[in-house]
Amino acid sequence: MTENEVVIEELNTLLRGTFMGIRSYEHYxxxxxxxxxxxxxxxxxxxxxxxxxxLAERIQNLGGVPADSEGFTGKMHSYMHKAMLSDNPHxxxxxxxxxxxxxxxQYSEEVVKGDLDPESKQIxxxxxxxxxxxxxxxxxxxx
Numbered sequence: 001m002t003e004n005e006v007v008i009e010e011l012n013t014l015l016r017g018t019f020m021g022i023r024s025y026e027h028y029x030x031x032x033x034x035x036x037x038x039x040x041x042x043x044x045x046x047x048x049x050x051x052x053x054x055l056a057e058r059i060q061n062l063g064g065v066p067a068d069s070e071g072f073t074g075k076m077h078s079y080m081h082k083a084m085l086s087d088n089p090h091x092x093x094x095x096x097x098x099x100x101x102x103x104x105x106q107y108s109e110e111v112v113k114g115d116l117d118p119e120s121k122q123i124x125x126x127x128x129x130x131x132x133x134x135x136x137x138x139x140x141x142x143x
């Protein structure tokens with residue numbers, strides 16, 4: 001694998017995770033009764049969609065083909081997530097915090113450790129920082 005192919009694959013892995021985040025927010029938006037919380041989730045979903053766009057553009061600029069979905073594993077995860085999602089708003093928030101922290105921050109940091117060129121690394125950091133910010137916002141809503 002060339003260095004470029006490694007970067008493209010890592011960015012695509014991050015992109016597939018971003019699609020998982022978009023789908024998870026869709027589940028919350030569909031289930032949440034509270035209008036303010038729904039608006040918060042919609043706003044966060046929009047930020048994640050913008051991140052997906054940035055990742056896709058970077059992959060294309062590197063000569064790669066961006067992933068167009070969360071992939072098979074992500075689809076299975078999404079199906080399980082939707083089936084197990086609570087109707088309780090507090091538990092939905094806890095679920096969102098846990099998912100964002102585990103996948104949006106920690107797993108994403110592991111995916112992009114070390115192998116990215118400076119521009120790709122900056123985009124990956126923006127994506128991860130969005131997740132960090134969203135975790136903080138949701139934690140505040142839990143208090």
